[in-house]
Amino acid sequence: MIVVGVDGSPTGLLSVDWAAKEAVLRGVPLTVAHVVPDWVCHPLPGRYAEVGKWMRDGAREILADAERQAREQGAEVTTELVPGDPRAALIKTAEEAELLVVGSRGLGGVRGLLLGSVAHGVAAHAPIDVVLVRDPPAVPRGEIVAGVDGSEGGRRALEFAFAEAELRGARLRAVQAWAWPRPSGFEPADPEAEREAREALRLNLLVPRQCHPSVEVIEDVVHGHPVEVLREAASGADLLVVGTRGQGTLKGMIMGSVSQAMLHHAPCPMAIVKVTSS
Incomplete structure (x- = not known):
């Protein structure tokens, strides 16, 4: 199994594309994971209820877009909405995986930085092999x-x-x-x-x-x-x-x-x- 993290950013979708192609090459299934804060996964009363619903709906759209893109590459795909800190949650989701794929920068990246905090945390602490996806070459040289x-x-x-x-x-x-x-x-x-x-x-x-x-x-x-x-x-x-x-x-x-x-x-x-x- 390969796990890829997505956050709705363009780099996240590049990661899905890369991970889906890799899953097809290896003949293994792909899990697409999107992480949200813990409280989003548990409906709350009052004014927070609408915010939580809005975030859950947005998360489902992100996962649906990613799943559609992965299936276009011929991958066998499942999706997971995961609560928690993105770094720890992605590492835990990939415990049984052979590869964890993330984008080099996500929506939280600071303009000008080459590496986001989630990518750095996952790369440094995941016990399995990790791929950081940046823009692939316009003309791959094989x-x-x-x-x-x-x-x-x-x-x-x-x-x-x-x-x-x-x-x-x-x-x-x-x-x-x-x-x-x-x-x-x-x-x-x-x-x-x-x-x-x-x-x-x-x-x-x-x-x-x-x-x-x-x-x-x-x-x-x-x-x-x-x-x-x-x-x-x-x-x-x-x-x-x-x-x-x-x-x-x-x-x-x-x-x-x-x-x-x-x-x-x-x-x-x-x-x-x-x-x-x-």
Whole structure:
């Protein structure tokens, strides 16, 4: 099952479209969830009764529009009106799901911000894989981009990216950024360090390549900061895939610094692939 959150915003409808297509590709049902305050789901007396009814009617219209859009993509759809805080409620609704999909910004977003508070909260705290949907490229290039760093999170990101590429008949661009910081910036490019980075990427690709032999793979080793390298590589891509708890992550944190940064800077839909606590 895939769960997608909607709020009536244009980004929410983009998320439904993305999630419905993904559900069809995976052959799984789709649940469309809309969250409202607790009190809206329980009729109140007096002047609040009309307000509650108005909000419930609006919520049903949002769900009906989303369901109609998902069915146009051929998805098997159910809808849920969920009470509570949007972040906690969406995470709870997706407890049994394999993927949670949300828009990068909803109706509550502040103009100019790239990421809404609900999207950030869900991405940071959901224990399952999450996809944040932004405007897809006008002309899809048939390419999935995965960030690779040799960590467990990077390994999971590769597994997810290979599976997505195979489902979509897309090629996979595996990107490994390499740079060593120093007080004045980064160490200059070094041929031996680049050779080691290329060999590390080749080794990281061995197992998933064997599991998905039909996927065309581009090995991309770039000297630079991972955030800048991934942002450039993902420009125009169908999907960017990053893992959590990368090499730079402090123990106990849910997301690594690169994953956090890409929440704000990814130029395309992005999957945040989770590594469970050990």
